[in-house]
Amino acid sequence: MKSRKLLLSLAVFFLVGIFVPTYASPVLGTEGEEENPVKEGWTSIGPNNVSGRVRSIIFDKFNEGVMYAGGVGGGLFISVNDGLNWREIPLGQGQTSGYAVTSIAQDDEGVIYVGTGEGFYAEEGNATGLSHLKTGLAGTGVYKMQLGAQGKEWAAAFSTDEQKYEYATSLVMNRLEATVPVLYDLTSEWTYINDMLCVGNTVYAATQMGGLKYSKDGGATWSAVSVGGSTMFNVTDIKVSKNGKVAIVYKNGTEARIAMRAEGDAEVFNDIFSKSLVADYTENDMINRIELAFGIKNPNVMVAFVYAYKMTGEGGYMVDGSIYRTADCQAENITWEKASPSSFYAGYDFNTSMSIAVNDLGEREYIYAASAVLQRGFDANNSPIYYWEQQTSYLDPFTSGIYVAPNIHCILFDENPQTAEDSLRIYLATDAGIFMYGTDPVTQFTQWHFRNKGLTSSQYYSVAAAADGSVVAAGQSNAISYIPTPSQDGLKSAETIWSPNSDGYSSYIISNLSSLIESQSGTAVEASAIHMTSPSVRKPFVLSRPNTIVARTYSDGNDYTTVNDQTWTFSGANPLTLMHANVVSGATNAPFVTPMAYWESFDAHDISKDSVYVVLDSTVVLRNGDRTRAYRTGAYLYDGDSVVVQSNTLGYPFFYEFTKEQYGEVDRGGEMVLDFFPTQDTAVLVVDPVQTRLYLSGAIGTFVCPEIMNFTKTYTSGMHYPDIIGWAKLCRGADSTISLTRPFHVLAPSPDGDALLVTIDVKASQGTPGQTKLLRISGINSIDYSISQCTNGDVDRVTTDTLATFDRTISSIVFDKKDNNSVIITFSDYSANTSNVMRSTNIMAPAGDVVFENIPLTDNNSKPVFASLIECMNPNNTSCAYIGSDDGIYKTENYKAAQVVWVKEDNVPNVPVYDLYQQTANRPKIQFKTYLSNNVTENVFEATKYPGAIYAASYGKGLFMNMDNLVEGLPEVGLTDVKQQAGQTSIRLYPNPAANRTTLNYTLSSSSRVTLNIFDMNGRLISTMDKGNQSAGSYAQIIDLNSLSKGVYMIQILTSNSVETAKLIVQ
Template structure:
């Protein structure tokens, strides 16, 4: 195509929107993406998180999670898995990290018999093992695939004969009184290292009475062992059992013994919180508001004493079995106590309300959450030296001879997040394991931390520990992807472009509790992140920050819902755009008909093209109005309604304009989705689903803001469902098709389709029937395949499920798609790259954001790239780095330009993130370079090539064909 740029003879290019001059709104600066931690200063608290999980999983009629329903679904899923039915789409998954972040960990065990072997259990990602003292981790493979039950591991122990047992489910995930934990367990299991097997020991019965909503083994708060006897802290008290002559433990709850009595003949059946056993066999067992002590564990031997606090935890000194400690909380600290005589008498060493020591408080002394994060441990070599963890980590040392008993307190770690900070331990400590005087392990919301010098310094130990809990995942055209994670901010996967320590490592580009995320392909490296309470940041250039207007900034500062919901839409060829650009000529000129001329978009100076149908003769002062067809829309849900900006991707917009497009009457919003043409925004809430239409008709506040009196938008009445709308998928090829997902463990339908989304919005349930029906579990997100709308992928509480007949009109059939490469982990986000192969390196690839096992990716829906689609260097993610010919066969040339002389390497990755080739070029001089390389060892397929030279990292794509 013969293209000319409109520059000669032009006096000025005046940018107009809706007839109003907005030139002063823009600067000429443009940026390139660089990660930098941005936080809103908000605390990372558990209350909002627990309430949000409860909303996703509870029965809306009761506000509680039906544990019986959970058990029924678990049994159905596992029964379906045993049938070995062929999956509808046959997707193969690759785990994509992050393998350097970790996630919530409540259980750590140091093997007593195998040197350097450590186990860690996460609340949703299952069991992991390390054979090098937590330097690297691997998942237990028997928990993978369709037959793997993804266990919410709460506690772990080892018997005297070396057997490994772990409990599942924890009531501590939820604030007391809110309806139960979002991570429901299924009793007690054994891991057998010699075979790699995980065996059920004591689990909930297959059949539970229909009127039961409280299953006994939905959580095991603690586990301990004495000899080969096992002790469990359950909702019905503490119970113990011995193995029989064949090594088997009782498989029904009634076969276990409850030795604690409130009074003679009346067992203690309230929820047990913690169990501790001394080296001499004496015991300390904790309940809400009281503890029991015993010199053994025989019936009638336990003595109780009152100790206030909704959560009470204990610890016994390994070096002195007479020394007991208690950590009591009711959100904030209720007190820390010590006994030197096995619990007969107690001394308070930190009282309630102490301003100097409260491990459950944030740095600003707010947000106490002792019911959630609570840990205490004693130095095995010094009975007067303890660590106490919650949000913070404190250390206490006994002052010898003090009377009353006292000592000195020291904050043992801080919350400044940096892998270079030797004093950092992630917030929310759940367990402290202290096997030797110098070696300490901590399980927290950030995974595993280790000290090798007795709590002087700390190191994160998460390499391979892929248990991050994501709410969302989105992908970019260059193959990068981004997710918002609970308590781990927003994590960017960039193929080590920013120096991540491992091939599947990520960089945290914003902090807090990360929620919805998005990319823009309309500028260099634009990414959007969120954190709790309405905080939104845009990244591009040397960092990032908010882009609110004053009204929205004040609204966010006043407080917003915990879960921040955003949605982004963009098009590089919006034929309906009403934006225009006035080109003013300062001298006569001729625009020849059929000739293409280049001009500049409002969006970051991107090139636009205009081809007059006939020759135009212009004189001085003439103006031509041309369409700006590069458009974006960005929506943010608030308590006052939904706000929308058309300036999110316009980095040159100094003051982005936001307009309110709904009122608060839409309800509590949990998801949003634009139609493919950008004209409609669908909103999912606790009140059903609504549609905002007419977004293509306006480009200013008069037409968009519902308060203007002249808004062109229309808001539909809600289409209701039974439950909270958790996800909406719009057909990329037919704006009338939607898939709607619904949360909750209920007998209602959890998935619907709509074939008239721009009209009356009639919803039809597609749960299915019989053996191919979708189990009645929470469904969190959906994606309609960009080539075949009958193919639908959904994220559920029990992994990924798919259908190949979503819109055929027949009964929808669902199959478990979690068999190959992943497991039955909660999947909160499903995202497919809809850009075609000439505009992205990952066309058709599907990405999952799981709540417990990080990211997964599948390329099985990728559409083969036509060899004519080789104009890759026009893509925005390529920056003076190119490969040719492209596609290539067995050899190619890499062309690039260096800004300065520096050591240079070329790394080639496949699209699963594996490094397949490294070319060390040594030190290259400043300027242009062309390097030939051998590709004969590369298999047919698509590859990413990364240029690393000094501080520069650039990425391009190439294809190998044969």
């Protein structure tokens, strides 16, 4: 019989109306968690094993095994067991608290001093906010420990680690009032403290804006050191030798120099290293940064790690990182010798990470120098040029024993080792926490180990949550963190996924060492509301790293740690490629934090360009109201009959409805039936209402992928839509692929899917101040992807309007999902006169009519704001909104009010919050069967676990979760477990399990033709019996089991009105 395929625009609706209710009453608990009710407000969910940037680590001079570490954004931490685990020591209280720790020092009385404010990254032009490279956090001053009753040798008074932690974490760290910077004044002398040092009981603070400060009264008052007649300069490093020599590195204009303190005078420092004093440099060279170290056993040895741009013979410059050494820093005229060959390599980004140390406690002197990697040098042949060996790698797997994260800021040895193991240990402070070189207790091999347990200082740019409540977050230098089961009752560990060190993953775009190191970071994440657990696990995420490196994954059996080419698609030279080549063109010039947005709809009937076939055969079950019946060839179809269809988006189910409006009706024997009589192999092409889109900005434009969750498609050059995944270009934007004068920053799709708000940063140049342009791209729902070429020609098929130009950087835009015309816009700059939050309630108006209104902040309009969210799930909220600032999260009950009141949320530290994410899906659990020939497949899609939950990504204290807006989940839907109604059948097997035979009892509610089938668990038809027509009533059928092997089988009864199954176990 000839097959018919019909393309019909018929009504499509969802499973028995269950997807309609979006809002429900807030609840305080979820099923299965009665003993652990949901906590109110914000709670930290960790992770407890992932650390962010650590710039300083020291040993306690008076307590064996005690160490201190400073996380930039994470605060001050202490370990009482040589770094095996860590606990936080709070700095200050309330508004005086501090977290941007950059330096730690201890005086001779055992008092700890902590400096805050990261000046190295502030030099890159974006001192405080989320930039497209890294973030430099402004400081809050110097903190001083108040010793307790046990004095400076307190650890000896306690026998257990827990007792030591309890005592140490109770010690008060007060902020020194004389060091409090002017709030939001980046030129304040105490905003950035690069380093601290104690010489006896004199405390030094190396600041970026206020030069070198010192105090002789415990920090009550401070004086400034003069170098070259000036006290206002940038001091980047300060060190003291065992014999009391103090040396600093400071910036004289743009040139880094070393100066030594004169004998007997704390206020006079003289240059000992500069371009004019070292023969290797010319006047045209530029020395940008220097790090210092003294010998331990021989304190007259000083070494310097020098980063410079050296002029080449062709008039250009080359990056040079060299090691210099002097053996007699006591001499009046110090002679420096170069100790590194021209081939020496320790990294590339010395502005943000350099460190050096000398270990001469043994028979041989070793110099350790690091930036991206750690190098060890020693005198191998009595030559000034040392022999160098690389000690770490950031490319090897995490379990390799040589992996250490790049960007190494500090190298530490135990200068008073008590055991051979103490002598062996080396500690490194990196962008991904602390690593220790030592003996593995299991293998007894010496190798590098993570030492981040409890050092909760992870720095995240983005967060998203899947339907099962699992969380993914994109972290600085930590790739993607995946927490499978976050909890409010304790911090959980995270798995690090999709890093360059993941097993099986190597084919990604890398053009230079810069890209290689930056690819250690994750920058953006998105999550789908779909979670399938049968017949296989499918839980999709979209992940990104710097320079438009993007992947999508639905996991490999719920495992995201190992890359699997069957489930991953990414940019690069791989058969499974995700993106059109134009999307990644000029990728190394793309923004560091990839601008990315995800749009998902389960009800996109009117805008869908996608379609899927439904085949009408004997496996199809029709529903109409409360009735269900099996489809039979030649049977009539009635108005309102519907059938389950699987979408192209991971097979997610929806109902397709046959209606008289589309087909018309005819009279057949006194009843009205549809004027549509499908044959045995009729296939109907229906609109797929389950739609997903990924918006992405690269170096040369903004693009959209209309079916990002269709994992059956990838991009292959030369193939055409619909055989490959489609891409369209929406906006040009950038001037060129070489110079990012116009980088994209923020993308925000409208709830209805038809518009996209895009921001483009126009950087300042030649006296012209920087600007941000806000564009609106509309008409996206009408794009014909079959003719899209992912080129500039696509841009002409949408409408682009410039809505506004601002003199500051837009950091986030969020639509009100209940109001397609309303948005909140935030800005990340320090602005004393204008609020960094705005709103528009007519964003879809003609471009010239769009109105933007300032929403003043309650406490300080200068406050930078990085993230925003309009709550849309709790029916008790009308216009509730949240914002993430540099000191936590603020909430307003009505962002549309004439006088908006922002209230700071409790339980979130005073750290930057860069992303706010709400689980806006509320999907039920769905179970149904599908049939292919005689194979039966059980399909299960899980319910949304925490509908309404809000998540926050902080830059320094990890991730937070808020369940105040949870709504009730929707009831489970079992499309195969239908209660018996008119025309249906009930069945029962006894005995079950059975050995030789069993009896199938079934009851027909009306006369029907009956067929009995037996399937094994692989879906193979084992036996069939046609019982012919039977009247309404009860029947018993004996089934002989002697020919069946032991195992599980499915017994199926087919009638004219229903399909029923029962499980049989043969013993």
